[in-house]
Amino acid sequence: MLSNMHDDPHYPRPQLRRPEWRDLSGPWRFAFDDENSWRAPGDATFDREIQVPFPPESELSGLRETGYHAVVWYARRVDLSEAERPVRGERRLVLHFGAVDYRASVWVDGHLVATHEGGHTPxxxxxxxxxxRADGFEVVVRAEDDPRDLAQPRGKQDWQEVPHVIWYHRTTGIWQTVWLEVVPDMFVERLKFLPDVDRGELRLTARFNRDVSADASVHVKASLRGNVLARQVVYADGREAHAVLGLRHTSGTPERHDLLWSPKRPNLIDVEIELRDASGAVIDRVESYAGLRSAEVRDGQFLLNGFPYYLRLVLAQNYWPQSHLAAPSPGHLQREVELVKELGFNGVRIHQKIEDPRFLYWCDRVGLVVWGEIANAYVFDEDAQLRLTSEWLEAVRRDFNHPCVVAWVPLNESWGVPNLERDALQRHFVKGLYHLTKSLDPTRPVIGNDGWQHVAGDILGIHDYAFTGDVLRERYGSHEQLAHTFERVQPHFRRILTDGHTRRGEAVMLTEFGGLSLRPAESERWWGYGTVGSPDELLEKYRELVAAVLESNVLMGFCYTQLTDTEQETNGLLRADRTPKVDPAKLRAVNVGFAHSVPGDVINEIHTDAQRRDADLRKNTE
Structure with a gap:
């Protein structure tokens, strides 16, 4: 039987699982091609060894080469067992790459089998x-990642040789799992789930690698914690099959909250799909899961499953000092999710990175909402537009089924559109990304450009690193103060609204604030938005800022900067090694709006009228 993620946290694609797969992580032959002179596998001279999937700039790769290396090559011999060998008409072999930064070419036994552009998508x-040969094959990978190409979506990876300000060491080449999968000759290639909370339905589209024969059937079963909710048999139309699953317990209709997904109750519906031939024999079988939940903005409020929901997010770079964008292990992805939850946040904004699907799996399972964001470019030209759009569409498609993802953020702080206020073409691009994302996914809010200079979006995300709670109250305490801030204040030296945009029912959130650092030592490399002298002062200043935000009657959420120290950006609540700077229980108490933490998160004391009024709302956000 196919192992689930409880048993196999290494599985690289948690929403489409089969039992026959093999992780190709480990030692590969490796070479730098600094002259960019090799064009085919036979040209390369492999003189080093690297540990995949860690980038060559990182310690865990075994190399720690942080200089400019625009082109790198990988090679590995893969031996095949008898069960893995392709058999024409019966069994096929698929080679998967989780992410290769930035442009990849792949050869198998000298045959070019794949090319791909986009450093974060599979x-x-x-x-x-x-x-x-029946007993195995040779795989060779060429990766091109020019550090000085500012039209390339690069996010927080520095284009300078030594990281400066808020940018970090680069992640070149393979940085997510390379894996081998055995599939039948006809197989399920992709799944898409569309939840309907009001009807209690889950709509499924299954896509196959080729047209399915007319006498084949698709059998679907949906279960929740072992209780069967729905069974259905459908037939494919060409390469696709569609099913509408009415979710009910076989023993009766459950309570609504027993079916819905939320951070408080992260109910995951297990789905099994079998493709069977005319005799009933199983051709292909896959396991997946979905969440029945809705996310929308209406009349200035963010709604989860139809009810107002206050977002308490933390900004996360998900960068590790020993492995950069790659997680040191699958367990580190799980632990990152648990840390966010333990600190009292109900969500996370992964910043300038499309994270490993296994991270999103743990957010789905543990109960943590996510804002999906992509690495941005730094210049505006036709090439940058095409690159970003292509990779963004791949990201939306890859992560569509994760119930934890409740918003899309294609652009941050006008990165890649630096002349947004004065250039109509750049404004058209932002609006185009917003509408294109909405056309692909009408089920989630989209923020065209988070931080400032809003021209399109369902949420007005504001970045404001004011150092005192009083300033935050003055700017966001009431609707009148918010209107004044929109019109007269430029929190980060940029207008919040541009191109004649006015608020039209969008939810308003403080999506970056804080950024507090402990005062650095004399020679310490440092970057932050404000410093304090001790852990106690950090906690008090954090409490001051968050209290001011929670007292606002117009903000529907916040995102604190940030979860961990990252290289010289030392403004995390945790150090780079994930140890806390202050007592996590005290941070949690602040985040959930209580005077202090108590078992079971029972309300002990509410400090303000605003907190008292919204106590039930905040309980719903646990």
Whole structure:
């Protein structure tokens, strides 16, 4: 039987699982091609060894080469067991890459089997016809990642050789799992779930690698904690099959909250899909899961499952000093989610990075909402527009099924659109990304450009690193104060609204604030938005800022900067090694709006009228 994620946290694609797979992480042959002179596998001279999937700039790769290396090559011999060998008409072999930064070419036994552009999104190749020998094959990968190409979506990766200000060491080449999967000759290629909370339905589209024969059937079963909710048999139309699953317990209709997904009750519906031939024999079987939940903005409020929901997010770079954008292990992805939850946040904004799907799995399972964001470019030209749009569409498609994802953020702080106020073309691009995202996914809010200079979006995200709670109260305490801030205040030296945009029912959130650092030592590399002298002062200043935000009657949420120290950006609540700077229980008490933490999060004391009025709302956000 197919192992689930409880048993196999290494599985790289948690929402489409099969039992026959193999992780190709480990030692690969490696070479730098600084002259960019090699064009084919036979040209490369492999003189080093690297530990995949860690980037060559990182310690865990075994290399720690942080200089400029725009082109790198990988090679590995893969031996095949008898059960893995392709058999024409019966069994196929697929090679998967979680992410290769930035442009990749892949050869198998000298045959070019895949090319891909986009440093954060996955790609695959059916290598059945390319494998030249029954006992195994040679795979070679060329990755091109020019550090000085500012039209390339790069996020927080520095284009300078030594990291400066808020940018970090680079992540070149393979940085997520490379894996091999055995599939039948006809197989499920992709799944898409569309939840309907009002009807209690889950709509499924299954796509296959080729047209399905007319006499084949698709059998779908949905379960919740072992209780069957729905069964259905449908037939494919060409390469797709569609099912509408009415979610009910076989023993009766459960309570609504027993079906819905939320951070307080992260109910995950297990889904099994079988493709069967005319005789009833199983051709392909996959396991997946979905969440029945809705996320929307209406009349200035963010709604989860139809009810107002206050977002308490933390900004997370998800960067590790020993492995950079790559997690040191699958367990580190799980632990990152648990840390956010333990600190009293109900969500996380992954900043300038499309995170490993296993991280999103743990957010789904533990109960943590996520804002999906992409690494941005730094210049505006036709090439940058095409690159960002292509990779963004891949990201939305990859992560559509994760119930934890409740908002999309294609652009941050006008990165890649630096002349947004004065250039109509740049404004058209932002509006275009917003509307394109909405057309692909009408089920989630979209923020066209988070931070300032809003021209399109369902949420007005504001970045304001004011150092005192009084300033935050003056700017966001009431609707009148918010209107004044929109019209007269430029919190980060930029207008919040531009191109004649006025508020039209969007939810308003403080999506970056805080950024507090402990005062650095004399020679310490440092970056932050304000300093305090001790852990006690950090906690008090954090309490002051968050209390001011919670007292606002117009803000529907916040995102604190940030979860961990990251290289010289030392403004995390946790150090880079994930140890806390202050007592996590005290931070949690602040975040949930209580005077102090008590078992079970029972309300002990409410300090302000605003907190008293919103106590039930905040309980719903646990």
């Amino acid at each position: 790609f695959s190749a059916d290598i059945s016809e390319a494998v030249g």
